[in-house]
Amino acid sequence: MNHLQTALDIIAQVGGAENIEHIEHCSTRLRLSLYDNGKVNEAALGAIDGVLGVRVNVQCQVIIGHEVVQVYDAVRSLVGSPQSGGQPARAKVSRGAQAVDFVISVFQPLVPAIAGGGVLKSLLLLLDVLGWLSRDSSTYKVLDNIGSAPLYFLPILVAITTAMKLKVNVLVAVSAVSVMVLPAMTKQLADGAAFMSFDLRNVAYASQVFPAILCVLFYAQTEKLFNRYSPGALRIFLSPMLSLLVTVPVTLLILGPLGYELGAGLATVILWLYGKLGFVATGLLAAALPFMVAAGMHKPMLPYAVASMSQFGREMLYLPASLAHNIAESGACLAIALKSKDKVLKSTAFSAGISALFGITEPALYGVTLLNKKALYSVILGSVVGGAFIGWMAIQAFALVGPGLASISMFVSPDDPMNIVWAFAGAGLSFAVAFISAFVLWRDRATENADELTFTRPVEGQIIPLENVNDDVFSRKIMGDGIAIVPSQGILRAPADGTVVNVFDSGHALSLLTDAGVELIFHIGIDTIRLQGEGFSPRVKEGQHVKSGDTLIEFSLDAITAAGLDPVVMMVVTNGERFSLTPGNTDDKNKNPHIIMTLKESV
Secondary structure, three states: OOHHHHHHHHHHHOOOHHHEEEEEEOOOEEEEEEOOHHHOOHHHHHOOOOOOEEEEOOOEEEEOOOOHHHHHHHHHHHHOOOOOOOOOOOOOOOHHHHHHHHHHHHHHHHHHHHHHHHHHHHHHHHHHHHOOOOOOOHHHHHHHHHHHHHHHOHHHHHHHHHHHHHOOOHHHHHHHHHHHHOHHHHHHHHHOOEEOOEEOOOOOOOOOOHHHHHHHHHHHHHHHHHHHHOOOOOHHHHHHHHHHHHHHHHHHHHHHHHHHHHHHHHHHHHHHHHHHHOHHHHHHHHHHHHHHHHHOOOHHHHHHHHHHHHHHOOEOOHHHHHHHHHHHHHHHHHHHHHHOOOHHHHHHHHHHHHHHHOOOOHHHHHHOHHHOHHHHHHHHHHHHHHHHHHHHOOOOEOOOOOOOOOOHHHHOOOOOOHHHHHHHHHHHHHHHHHHHHHHHHOOOOOOOOOOEEEEEOOOOEEEEEHHHOOOHHHHOOOOOEEEEEEEOOOEEEOOOOEEEEEEOOOOOEEEEEEOOOOEEEEEEOOOHHHHOOOOEEEOOOOOOEEOOOOEEEEEOHHHHHHOOOOOOEEEEEOOHHHEEEEEOOOOOOOOOOOEEEEEEEOO
């Protein structure tokens, strides 16, 4: 992958550098908080070399895979640090969407540090259990301190990510939060400190996240106030000093204890639900994870996981369920790689299966699972069975990292040596169930019974060559070959039997996997994403099986043309390397006027 070119293309298709408010990444996704999501060209963004998929909801999520760090670095080098001044006003979004965006932006960057320290501590526990390094040795204690540092100083790390998200002075924000973990302050609180005759509650702020978040949120308001009213010549020291003088006491008196109770309450509620539902909760969550990960909505689970780790030093729902799901993805993909005769699919499934085995499931999800319902059913079955077993055995995780073969030591318990054994057993069960199910159910999509695959007219109107479309992405066939239709009626229908893979949030585009294995994408109009869903009414959902002629999307031609946009509809074959394409009849007087495209399996 040419990382610089990929970064340039991504920036161009999300509305330019001036539209980017905040940049971050997780293990496989570039996550962009944009001022206006309506400027994203999803079709062109998804067609960029190296991009596995695109999800635009709260954030614009660009799925890259294992090279995401290099692409992130390239984007940052081109965009720089987004500045607060002179930026366009952010498009209006709901408060719920803003909250999710804030949570992801604050917690996602914490994961590498917490994961690194947690896995190191779990490895040390394993070495102690095996008798290779005693926990009483000086070496063990030094290494254990290295692993403990990220979690102990979590308030400082949270202060950094929160201040960066809020675009306030990071160092002053860190200074305010640092008071809570200052050894002298900790001792004072333990001895019974007071401020201006108000008693300060004795709270152990180390490893806490919500007190730090509330502190920085309040500091952001004080900084804004004192920057506004401080004389210019004195602002460099006067505003930080006054902000600290106000923020820290308010935090110690009110916000800190409130944040502590919030974190404790969140973890307690989840554990209460787990206590009521037991192993069923783990199994159901594991079954839901394919859809949550595909939508990028598993990240809001991070606050709970972090709170649980900081409160109890362990987590027993989300990470154990993730272990079952990740390994089930691997089992299903490796079974398909073994059984399928399709060389392209074999290669994709094998690499995706290995990736999932080590905790990275996006290649499996977007390359295999979500495109094939039998694979998806196998993953869900393996996840449910393995997750229920893991929940039944009450397996606990001791490090916040994506569960997989390489990080399996995260299940080493300092108190229960069988915890890691049952984790291996649960992972093995998930793998076996998904593997056997996929191997039994899988059938390569047969095309030998039909020398030619024909497709009916998806939209009524005049057929034109794809080369005549006024959009380079389609006319240059970057996404693949196909046909275009100038519509006379606002109804998009399925041209063949198949399964809906994806319906774009704005309703202007849809992808379909036919029962014969043809991957189709439909795009209604040019630049119609700017309408933000106005005039588009999808009639199907992701994962729904449709018959030829079923209505997929109803759209308003008047709304498109009134906005000055071209309503032309494109139907593109995105896995055209497997087929040779012949445009069908364009003359309504022919015998089969509705057959508009024919494919033959490439030899």
